[in-house]
Amino acid sequence: MACLPAHLMDSPPRGAPRDGLDDEQSSPSFASPESSNPSNAMSSCNPLKRPTPDGEQYADFVGRKRHLKAMDFQDLKEFSRLSGQQQSISIYALLLKSNETVNSITPMEAVHHISAALEGRIERAAFLVLADPATPVYVQKGVPVGRVTDYLEKHGLTPEIKNDNSKFPLYKKRSGLRLTHYRNVTKELIGESRGTARDPGEAVPPGDATRKDAVDVLNLTQQILHLGLKAAPDLKLSLPLVARVAWLRWAYQARVATKGEAAPGYWEFVDAQLAEIRTLKKGDIEAMSRTFGRFLNDDFALYGSAFVEDLSTVAPTTLDDDE
Template sequence: MSSRATTPEDRLSDVFGAMDENSPENSPAAPPRPDKRSHSSVDPASDDEDVQAPPVQVSSILAQNVVLAAKGHGERKRLKPDQLAAVETFLNNPSALREAKIMISIMALENQIDKIVTATAPYQVSADTEKNIKNFAVAVLLSSKCRTYKGQNAIKLVLDLVKLYRGDLAPGVEFNPADWGKVMVCAGDALTQVRSKFKKLIIYSLKPHDTKGPNNAAPADQLNIFQLSEAFVDGTRCSVNVPLCARIALMRKVYLQEPGSKFWDFVDKDLAKIRKRADGDNKKIARAFRHILEADQAKHGSKDYELDNETVDLFQQQVDDLIDAGAADASSIV
C-alpha cells in the first residue's frame, strides 16, 4: 500500500517548528558574562570619552560687548556723558526694569509734547492766503459756469481752489476742523464782499454819472453791457467775453425788479428756473442767455462794441473746468 503524498506544508512543518523554537521572542535572554562589566559599573573618571569639560561662560562677555557697542553708538550720536552712563545702567538692569523705564520715558515725552501743543499760538489765516482767497472768490463769481452765487456751493468752490493752489496754506490745516473753519469763514467773507461790489457796479451802471439822485439815467446814458463787464473784471485776471456778459445781463435784469436785500437769492432762483426749463438741453440754455444778453444790449447804453466769444484767461478756464467737474453745470453756455 502506497504512502500518502505529503503537502508542502507537511514537508516544512519541522522547519517551521524549528523556526518557532529559535525565534527571539521565545529565546531566553543570555546570562551576563562574569568577565564583562556593565556600563553602570564603569568609573567615569577612568574613561576619557565619558568626561565632559565644563561649559564656557560667555554671557558676561556678550553683555560687556553690548554695553561697549551701545556706548560707542551713543558717542557717535553725541550723547552727553550722563546720558551714556544712563544707557550703561539701563543695559545692566533686569529686563522687567528696562521695560518699566521705557514706559516711563514714553509718558514723560507725551507730557512734553502736550506742553508744546498747548503753548502753540492759535492758527490764523495768513495775509497771503487771505489774498488768494479773495482772488478765488472773484474768479468763482465771474465764472460763467457758476451754479449759485450764494450758499455753500460757492464757498466749496473757493475752498477747492484754496486746496488746489495752497500757496502758504499750512500743511494739513484742512484736516483740523477748528483751523479749517477759519479758512471757511474767510472764504465766506470774501464772497460777500465780491457780491456787494458787483451789486454796487450794477447800481452805478444805471445811475446818471454826474448826479447821485435816486432815479436811473436815461437808457442811452447808462453803461452798456461791455462797459459794465469791464468794471466787473477790473483788477482781476478775468476777461470780458460773451458768456460773462450774458451772466451780468441777467444780474442787471433781476436788479431792476428785485433791488432789495434778496437780490442775489432771486438771481440764483432765476438760474435754477432756466436749468429746470431746459431739462439738460444745452441749446435751450444757450438760447435763454442769448435772449437775455440781446435784451440788455437793446435797453442799456449804445451798442458800439464787439464782444469776444472765445477769450478766456487760462486761470479762469481752470476755474470753469473745476466747476464743470464738480457740478456739470452748462447753464451759462452761450
C-alpha cells in the same frame, strides 16, 4: 499827679544833709545820661502816649485802608488772631494752592494765520466764482464757499489743515467774507449802472437808451472785471461773461420792481432764477448761455448799445480749470 524830672525825684530838700554829708560834699552819681535828660524822663511817663495796637486792630486798619471786600476783610482779621506758626503754615498752604492752580492752566494755542500765498488764492477764487459765466449758485447752501475751499486744496491747503477743526474754519470764514465783498460791490455797480428813468412823456432820441445816464453792458462788465484786477489780472472780456452781466442787470431791475430800489435779497433771487433756467434747459450749459445771450438785445435797448461782435465766444478762465 504830675510827673517830676528824674533828677528831682527822691531828692532831699535843698540845704538838707545827704547821708551825713554837708552841702559842699556830694556822693558819686550813678544815674545814666538818659535818666538825667529831662525830656527822656518826661516821655517815659507821658500819659498821652498811645499804646501799640494789637494784631486785630492793625488788620482792621489795613483792611480799611486797602478797601478790602467784606469777605477778605474778615479773613484778614481772622488771620491776625493766629499765632506766628499758624500764620506761616497758612501762607505756605496758600502758596501750594496757587502753584496747583498755575499748573492746571492750559496754555493757549498759538493763533493760526493764513499764509500770504493762500490769502492770494482765496482772493482769486472768490473773484472767479463771481466772474464765471457758468456759476450755478452765488449764495445758497454754502456752495460758493465750498468751491473756494476745494480750489485751495489744489493750491497749497494741506490735509492737516483741512482736518484741523481749529484751523480750517478760518479758511471757510475768510472765503465767505471775500465772496460777500465781491457780491456787494458788484450789486452796487449794477444798481448804479442803470441810470435814471426818463420823465413821463419824454421822447427817447433815436439811437438813445430808454434810461438816461446809463452805463452800457460792455463798460459795466469791464468795471466788474476791474474789481479783480489784482486777484485775477489775466481774466479777459468774453461774450458769455457780458451776456451773464446783462442777465444779472435784468434780475436786479426785476427785483427792484417787486421789492423796491434797494433790491433786498437780490442774490437769493438770482440763485432762484438760475435754478429755474437749469431746470428748463435740463442743465445744458450751452442752452443756458443762449438764454442769457437773448437778454443782451433787451439790455442794449434799455441801457445803451455796445459793440460786442469782436469778443471771444469762449468763456474766460473759470475756477474749475484755473491752474
